[in-house]
Amino acid sequence: MGVRYFGSGVRRVEDPRLITGQGRYLDDLAITGVLHAAFVRAAHAHARIVSVDPAAARQLPGVIAVYTAADLGELASKRLPHTVPVGNVRQPLNYQPLADREVCHVGVPIAVVIAESRAIAEDAAALVEVDYEVLDAVVDWRRALDAGAPRVHAESPDNAVASLHGRFGDVEKVFASAPHVFSETFEVHRGGCHSMECRGVVAMPDPMGDGLTVWTSTQMPHMVRRLIADHLGREERTVRVIAPDVGGGFGPKGVFYPEEIVLPLAALKLQRPVKWVEDRSEHFVATAQQRDQAWALEVAADADGRLLAVRGRCLHDNGGYVPYGLGAAVTSLAAFPGPYALQAVDIRIDIVFTNLVPNTPVRGAGRPTTCFVLERLADRVARELSLDPAEVRRRSFVRKDQFPYLTGMNARDGSPITYDSGDYHACLEAVLDRAGGDFAERQAAALAKGRYLGRGIASYTEDTGLAPFEGATIRVEPSGKVVIFTGAASQGQGHATIFAQICADILGVRLEDIVVEAADTAKFPLGIGAIASRTAVTAGSSVHQAAVAVRAKALKVASEMLEASEADLVLEDGAVRVVGAAGLHVPLSQIASRLNGMSGIPIVPGVEPGLSATAYYEARKNTFANGTHLSEVEVAIDTGRVEITRYVVGHDCGLLINPMLVDGQVRGGVVHGIGNALFERMIYDEAGQPVTTTYADYLLPTAPEVPRIEIIHIQSPSPLNPIGVKGAGEGGTIPAAACIIAAIENALAPFGIRVNEHPVSPARLRQLIRAAMPAGHMAGATI
Numbered sequence: 001m002g003v004r005y006f007g008s009g010v011r012r013v014e015d016p017r018l019i020t021g022q023g024r025y026l027d028d029l030a031i032t033g034v035l036h037a038a039f040v041r042a043a044h045a046h047a048r049i050v051s052v053d054p055a056a057a058r059q060l061p062g063v064i065a066v067y068t069a070a071d072l073g074e075l076a077s078k079r080l081p082h083t084v085p086v087g088n089v090r091q092p093l094n095y096q097p098l099a100d101r102e103v104c105h106v107g108v109p110i111a112v113v114i115a116e117s118r119a120i121a122e123d124a125a126a127l128v129e130v131d132y133e134v135l136d137a138v139v140d141w142r143r144a145l146d147a148g149a150p151r152v153h154a155e156s157p158d159n160a161v162a163s164l165h166g167r168f169g170d171v172e173k174v175f176a177s178a179p180h181v182f183s184e185t186f187e188v189h190r191g192g193c194h195s196m197e198c199r200g201v202v203a204m205p206d207p208m209g210d211g212l213t214v215w216t217s218t219q220m221p222h223m224v225r226r227l228i229a230d231h232l233g234r235e236e237r238t239v240r241v242i243a244p245d246v247g248g249g250f251g252p253k254g255v256f257y258p259e260e261i262v263l264p265l266a267a268l269k270l271q272r273p274v275k276w277v278e279d280r281s282e283h284f285v286a287t288a289q290q291r292d293q294a295w296a297l298e299v300a301a302d303a304d305g306r307l308l309a310v311r312g313r314c315l316h317d318n319g320g321y322v323p324y325g326l327g328a329a330v331t332s333l334a335a336f337p338g339p340y341a342l343q344a345v346d347i348r349i350d351i352v353f354t355n356l357v358p359n360t361p362v363r364g365a366g367r368p369t370t371c372f373v374l375e376r377l378a379d380r381v382a383r384e385l386s387l388d389p390a391e392v393r394r395r396s397f398v399r400k401d402q403f404p405y406l407t408g409m410n411a412r413d414g415s416p417i418t419y420d421s422g423d424y425h426a427c428l429e430a431v432l433d434r435a436g437g438d439f440a441e442r443q444a445a446a447l448a449k450g451r452y453l454g455r456g457i458a459s460y461t462e463d464t465g466l467a468p469f470e471g472a473t474i475r476v477e478p479s480g481k482v483v484i485f486t487g488a489a490s491q492g493q494g495h496a497t498i499f500a501q502i503c504a505d506i507l508g509v510r511l512e513d514i515v516v517e518a519a520d521t522a523k524f525p526l527g528i529g530a531i532a533s534r535t536a537v538t539a540g541s542s543v544h545q546a547a548v549a550v551r552a553k554a555l556k557v558a559s560e561m562l563e564a565s566e567a568d569l570v571l572e573d574g575a576v577r578v579v580g581a582a583g584l585h586v587p588l589s590q591i592a593s594r595l596n597g598m599s600g601i602p603i604v605p606g607v608e609p610g611l612s613a614t615a616y617y618e619a620r621k622n623t624f625a626n627g628t629h630l631s632e633v634e635v636a637i638d639t640g641r642v643e644i645t646r647y648v649v650g651h652d653c654g655l656l657i658n659p660m661l662v663d664g665q666v667r668g669g670v671v672h673g674i675g676n677a678l679f680e681r682m683i684y685d686e687a688g689q690p691v692t693t694t695y696a697d698y699l700l701p702t703a704p705e706v707p708r709i710e711i712i713h714i715q716s717p718s719p720l721n722p723i724g725v726k727g728a729g730e731g732g733t734i735p736a737a738a739c740i741i742a743a744i745e746n747a748l749a750p751f752g753i754r755v756n757e758h759p760v761s762p763a764r765l766r767q768l769i770r771a772a773m774p775a776g777h778m779a780g781a782t783i
Contacts, residue, residue, distance in 0.1 A: 005501035005511065006723070009660035012497045013511055014490075023245040026200040026217050027277045034202070035064055037263060037276035038121035040111040040128045041285065042103035045139070045355035045688025046152065047132035049101055052111055056127040062120035065270060066128065068111045069100035072265050076100075081230050083223060083256045084325035088162045091353070093153055095321050097231075097261040103132075104152055104320030105355050106690060107285025109258050114266055114274055137355035137688035141292050141317030144352035152320055152353035161318045161351040162326055166333045168408030169344025174309040178300035182380050187757045188369045188737075190292040190317065191680035193362040194700060195491070197247025198283050203263040204273035212268065213240045216260055219249040220529030222487050225521045227256045228264060243519035249491035250672075251361040252288040254531045255324045259286075284693040289682060290328055290362035292317035292354075293369050299377040300344075305387045307378060307396040309344035310336065316351045319358035326351060328359060330412050331463075332366035337407055338374045339424045339459045339626060341398045345408060355688045363672050364733045365532065367462055375458040375738035376756060379745070389457055389742070390432060393628075397424040397459070404719075411463075411622065419461065419624045421716045427628045427650035428459060430712045434648050435630050447750065452635045453645075454749070456742025458735035459629075463622040464653070464727025465537030465720070471526055472542040474503060474550050475612035478596060480574055480589035482507060482514045484546075487527015488539035489519035493665070493729065495535060498657045499543045502723065506547035507554075507588070508571030526616075533625070533727025536657060541617035541721045549613035554591050557604045557611075561586050561594070623718040623726040627651040629670070629739040635747040637769050640762030642678055642744055644707045652714040654726035659713065662728045667709045669732020674701045677737040677758050748772075 017023060040052075054066035069077040079094045086092045099108050111128050115121035136150035143149055144159040152159050175181055202215040212234070218224050218241075225241040228234070246253065259276055267274045278286065297312035316329045329351050336345050378396070382389040398405045398419065405419040435455075443453045473485040484499050496516035504511055517523050528538075551571060558576035559566045568579050577585040592611040595603055603609060632646040649666055656662055679699040683691040692698035717724030737758045744765070745755045751772035757764075 005504045006657055007655070009658055010497065010501065010511065012494045012661065013500055014494060014496050018245070025197055025245045025247055026202060026215055029202055029215060029244070029275070031202065031204060031273045034273040034275050035114050035116065035270065036118040036121050037266065037274050038113050038118065038125040039109045040113070040125045040130065042099065042106055042108040042110060044103065044132055044134050045106050045137035046135040047103055048135060048154070049099060049103065049110065050131040050133055053129040054111060056129070057113055057124040060120065060124045060127060062116040063113060063124045064116065065114045065266070066111060066124065067266060069096065069098040072098065072269065075232060076262070076265060078231070080256060080258065080261060080323065081227050082325055083227070083254065083323060084327060086322060086325045088164065089322060089326065090160055090162060091156055092322050094323050095258045097258045097265065102154060105357055106688060107282070107357065109262065112262050112266060114270065139354060139356065139684050139686060139688045141352055141354045142294055142315060144354055145350065152355050159353040161322060161353055163351070164329060164333050164349040166336060166409050167346040169309065171309060171311055171344040171346040174344040175298065175300045175311065178308050179303045180301045180381070180384065181298055182384060183298050184377060184380055184756060186295040186373045186376060188291045188293050188372060189759065190289055190356070190359070190682045191676060192284065192287070192289045192682060192698070193250045193252045195248025195250055195253070198278035198280065199253060199257065199259070199287060200277035201259050201263040202273060202275045203267035205267055205271050211238050211240065212264055213242065214260070214264055215242045215244055217246045217253055218243050219254040219489055219491060219531055221489055221519050222521055222527035223529055224256060224260055228260065231261050232264065240522045243489045246489065246491040249530065250363045251290070251365060251531065253491065254529060255288045255360050257323070281693060284690055285357060288324065288358045288360040290359055291369065292359060293332070295373050297373060297377060299381060301381045305381055305385045305392045305395055307340050307342060307381065307392070309342055310374070310377065311346040314347065314349040316349050317354050317356065317359050318351045319354055319356045321358050323358050324360040327361045328366040331361065332370045334409055334411060334417060334463065335367045335370035336409055338371060339398060339461050340374070340396045341402065356684065363669065364730045367460070367730065367734045368673065368676060368737055371458065371460045371734050372738040372758065375735065375742065379742055390428060393428055393459055394425060400425065418621060420621065420718050420720050422624060422626045422652055423714060423716050424459065424626055426714050427626060427652055430714060431457070431628045431630045431648050431650040434710060434712060435646070439632065452637055452747040453632065454635065454743040454745065454747025455630065455632050456739045456746055457628060457630045458738035458742060460627060460731065460735040462533065462625045462727065462731050462734055464533040464625050465619050465623040466532040466534040467619045468528065469616045469618045470528055470535065470538035470542055471524065471614065471616040472539060472546045473524065473612060473614040474543065474546040475610065476550065476588050476592040478589055478593040480513060480587060482509055484514060484516045484543060485524045486518045486539050486542065487524045488535045489530050491530060493530065493535070494658070494661045495539070497661065498536060498540060501657055502540055502543045503547045506544070506551050509574045509588070513574060533729040536725045536727060537623055537721055538617050538619050540657065540725060541723055542615045544723050545615035545617060546613045549615065550611060553607060553611060553613065554588060557591050557594060557607055558586050560604050617721065621720055623654065623720055625653040625726040625728065625731050627731050627735065629735045631739045631743045633740065633743040633747055635744055635765065640765035644674065644740065647707045648710045649732065650712045650714060651731055652716050653728040653731065654718045655715055655724040656713060657725060663711050665728045666711055666732040669730060670709050670736050671701055671706050673733045673736020674705060674740065676733070677740040677760070679759055681759050
């Protein structure tokens with residue numbers, strides 16, 4: 001065969017099915033007798049529920065049931081378990097499946113209507129009368145800890161969720177002796193995550209027993225199984241959770257939501273299958289979001305512009321409930337010191353409740369905000385010392401010869417964080433070389449004509465391959481097909497392709513002969529989930545280990561069948577062949593048949609039945625990807641419009657399993673970051689009512705706003721796993737906002753404008769330009 005798949009840009013094996021309409025997403029499930037659910041959701045950001053009257057809704061023809069918390073009993077009012085164990089939390093206040101006393105943001109589910117169709121269910125939901133006592137809401141997270149601030153939860157002593165602190169080095173000494181210390185404040189604002197497919201749940205009781213099957217568009221089916229079992233007091237074996245094709249996750253689908261309990265409760269009560277699919281209006285008020293952080297920081301630098309230390313505080317908006325844990329805030333803290341070899345860091349993050357949708361991880365999970373503040377500090381040092389921003393980074397980066405590099409910070413389990421490998425300087429120089437050295441001339445020439453060009457760079461690190469494990473079983477069937485079973489769910493990343501590539505090389509089979517079965521708790525017993533850019537490292541390594549074991553088994557059995565030494569055998573073209581003996585071979589299908597057994601005939605001594613193996617790769621330490629982005633922009637000062645004219649990425653995620661898939665991940669991530677930088681912002685009025693609830697108000701980047709994205713791969717193999725890989729799902733997003741904002745600021749340098757926030761809308765830029773130029777006229781443009 002001679003083909004090596006690992007490292008090749010082969011086409012995705014999933015795509016023929018998905019792009020020809022053969023995918024099976026949750027709403028495609030056609031279950032006989034299924035009922036449809038619609039939720040009655042809170043109309044106020046903060047209110048006591050005085051009463052809920054479903055009488056009128058129950059009278060509507062086609063309505064099967066209307067349930068409030070009281071109707072579904074204690075399980076519907078008991079607070080949900082947390083997706084991730086919640087340490088350090090003073091008030092771990094999670095959702096109830098259906099609220100019965102108080103609601104703490106617009107969109108909290110209060111009742112559910114079950115009907116013969118979704119249309120009837122929605123009409124009936126509008127007839128449910130909820131009497132509220134409206135309470136003061138906390139919307140501005142910057143005021144949440146003020147004395148006299150309203151309580152987000154009326155019976156709580158205050159609005160503090162938790163406080164995190166990370167520190168290393170002699171901070172006071174470094175700052176006291178540093179030649180330069182600069183202070184900055186930053187703000188990043190709340191946005192959502194808008195995957196192609198909204199969330200959805202289908203629950204179906206087992207008509208022949210006590211089992212319960214739940215289909216849900218989750219990133220973590222095994223975690224959902226555990227949490228459903230915990231909440232319902234069931235044994236896990238009685239709950240089967242399936243994540244069918246999922247149209248994008250990006251973090252919010254890693255959260256465990258009230259609907260994932262309400263649908264099973266309703267299905268069990270009615271003994272009928274029930275389906276709910278989120279619509280776009282619900283998505284804006286019922287699916288977790290991210291950001292809303294305010295930072296006040298100081299940076300210390302030496303006389304040459306080398307970064308020495310950072311200290312300060314972040315205020316982090318948690319939203320109204322803690323469904324996930326503190327993932328976004330924890331990751332913001334652990335992302336220090338980024339790519340910089342700092343001598344000291346001292347950061348405190350205070351997490352506060354607000355009457356808004358919960359703030360949980362979205363692509364990058366807190367890392368983009370830390371990258372933003374670190375990169376803007378590096379740019380501040382460069383500006384103050386009249387240095388090229390790239391030179392500040394060259395002088396401050398962790399060097400290649402310093403790996404493995406102990407950062408000084410601790411991971412979420414308290415263990416020291418160590419960067420495993422990388423070449424940060426190589427990424428930076430590769431990007432600068434690609435972009436060329438003529439920008440200053442082009443910028444000056446454009447300015448002379450009244451055009452404002454800017455260039456920005458931003459660098460990052462990302463912890464990937466998150467613990468604890470992921471597993472895989474590989475089984476060769478008598479048909480010759482190779483089946484990979486794993487708990488690693490896919491939301492469209494191309495898992496089936498990369499798992500097949502890893503396996504195919506080891507077993508000497510074609511990609512077409514491999515089938516991947518994933519995200520079904522009945523088919524593979526354990527799994528964690530596709531979050532935090534961890535699947536290639538954890539599940540990919542498991543596939544590798546299982547395939548190696550299957551290969552060893554096949555060689556051992558073939559040795560006896562062919563009467564040849566194992567040392568003389570190779571796997572090629574789906575068969576074990578004897579080197580130098582053309583035609584002497586045994587197909588894997590025959591070996592599988594032999595090991596599947598035949599009545600009265602012993603199998604090979606010392607070999608367990610079945611041509612299969614299971615492996616669990618345990619991630620004891622994180623792998624660290626890294627990279628540098630460069631963007632060029634043109635800002636129209638009369639309109640505030642920003643055009644990104646060039647974007648170059650230097651990206652290092654270890655060895656590439658499939659360069660084409662990594663390119664896709666990087667490009668998607670950059671587009672996500674463009675949205676963060678320029679467009680995406682959830683806006684609320686003073687009462688906590690969301691204002692941006694349609695795509696006419698909440699803007700996403702579209703094709704005209706996205707430049708051609710040039711990607712350069714640097715490959716620093718990770719020494720921590722057998723295939724040398726690191727995660728690639730979030731690296732495109734992490735530095736993008738920092739990079740674009742730096743370019744905008746550079747373009748507006750003639751005005752002396754500083755941009756320490758995002759997103760920056762055209763209106764905001766015009767406001768900044770007007771403030772900088774009170775005369776109202778510059779280079780022929782009226783402002």
